[in-house]
Amino acid sequence: MTSTMTLLEDIIVVDFSQFLSGPSASLRLADMGARVIKIEKPGTGDICRQLYVSDVMIEGESTIFHAINRNKESYAADLKDPEDLEKIRQLLAKADVMLHNFRPGVMERIGLDYAAVRKINPQLVYAEINGYGTEGPWKDLPGQDLLLQAVSGLVWLSNNGNEGPTPMGVAVVDIMAGTHVAQGILASLYRRAITGEGAWVQVSMLESILDFQFEVLTCYYNDGRQLPERSHVNSGHAYIAAPYGIYETQQGYMALSMGSILSLATLLQCPPLEQFTESGEWFSRRDEIKAILAAHLKTNTAAHWLSLLEKAGYWCAPVYNYDELVQQEGYQVLNMEIVVKTTNGLSVTTTRCPLRVDGHLLASRKGAPMLGEHNTALEREFGLVNAMA
């Protein structure tokens, strides 16, 4: 029924992208079996190699570079040098996928825009990520995660109503854009298998983060354009009724998601909640309800409350930080941690691809490449020659 062949065996991805959005997409393709070749600028390489991000370094490079670029090869080439560019064209002729995240116009100037590359390889799936689309007044602005969170309204959805606009503390825009471009690439590879045609896939960070908000934006488009109002107490989601949120207890925090306030009154023995008999009030009077609940939950421990609620099947959970999480059996059985090794023998512990295929984990052991590590091997394998010589 199933095959031991990896899903994307024989697929070659030539990846010009830097930082996170593009490289997170090619990481996923690599995990599913594609061969990813990073094209990097000689000397500096992917700027992410130097971009730290906290003060944690591995062999002089940021931890996140190693996390994002494991399981890839590196080919150093100066795209402004005609000889190097010619070799890149030769490589693209044999590739299945090309990916970049330069600003609009950059690849046109280099001569590697879709129209040009299509002539070299009509079956290629050419994919690009930009910040704000290829048209409009922002098209040349830097597509950086926090800035996209800022202009897309996303910062008005998290945290309490009396707090300022609050960004999500993970690079959610980069990751969503990478996810979407990988979807477009894979769908196009499927079409190519059927029809033999190449494709041009474009994703912008702005469109991706709008899509991420599709449920609440659709609400906004159709509710007379009322802006979201974050709950002032224990905010969880601007559009969801009490008790949705995180609560402090005598010991530890706990999360309560959706459920009946009257059931909570009984299960937690909290009589002041009994007055909220109309379920409509659980939204319209949510701050009041949550304040009562917050005060009540401080009178005992999270473990105590959770044991009462879990018995009744009420949707609740403890709140863990990383130290607590990694000690849980429920975390450990997932085998989410993998150790990858660089050519230098350096070991890095990171997370694996979240997908399982045919019951197997996708857990490559290959670490991130050194800059230009594969130049010689790739030139030999693909017969990349200096046509100018």
Added chain:
Amino acid sequence: MSALPLEGLIVLEFSQYLSGPSAGLRLADLGARVIKIERPGTGDAGRKLSIKDLWVDENSLLFHTINRNKESFTANLKDEEDLGHVKKLIGKADVLIHNFRPGVMEKTGLGYPQAGAINPRLIYAAISGYGTTGPWKDKPGQDLLLQAMTGLVYTTGNGGQPPVPFGIAVADILCGAQLVQGILAALVRRHKRGTGALIEISLMESLLDFQFELLTTYYTNRKQPVRSAANYGHPLLSAPYGIYATADGHLAIAMMDLPTLAEAIDCPELLAFPPDQAFAERDAIKNTLAGHLKNGASRQWLEKLQLRGLWAMEIYDWEQMTRHDAYKALQMEQEVKLGHQLFTTTRCPIRIDGERLYSDRPAPQQGQHTREIYDHLIND
């Protein structure tokens, strides 16, 4: 564009709420024919789940948002005859998606071994909350609970605050999106080898993957990520990364060289901090900057910053954003037609061959396509 990439493919969606159905929506927008398999009576429980009490018909606006561009087939999986029909459908399908708790599909007789025996070319895609083994496998896989248990709530807000959740169902959305990747890659393999596949993912694994930068850093130094004390931002990033109040609004300021910033906005106090201390002295630097920026208007600061190519933007709410030409140029909104009613939603964010993908086809009424599917796919 000659054809949508997934034209001709049939996807059966045994899913409710958001994680599975958001995957079905993406496949539909990319050209697949997506058929929701719903139980008689209630159907997808998402039909009755509303936000802000907004309804399009008997179904919530939320349901319509997530399930547009799909068909619906009603079947009682506990009824032998209905189950027989569903098995025939599985024989014709390319992809099956479900987000039941572990064991439920197996009990029904539609686990992967059974479904794969009916159709060896089937791509069988399953979402769980916490994986299929271990002490949490039967826990409810609800978004906020997953955020709470994976440490995600310690990434957002300021250091002095309690844990702050993301105000979007991020686990559901990521999980659905990643499932789509697995399904599509399996379709690529199937074309080469003729083999089906079992693709599994959990909300928990999706949220751990989402935090891969933070977790890799944590595995390296075993130190909890620390949120900055003020101006929010990102636990791993140095000053000035964060949000700053100005005299008339807010600015987002991303990573940048401190001396250049000091010069651009005429804030010599920032020069007291050595640039290599931008992480260690993050809170003090941010306080200094915040004190300076509140004395001027957003526009004024932004001009100075952008003149030097520094990474900054104004903060917009949806009203300000939707009025902006940059938003309008995307043409991200689309109208969905339901009889004589219209509602506005977002389109698929992926462009193929230079074209935006629109579909004005509404979500199905429960069982709307049962007869037609029976006639053409089951009893043909």
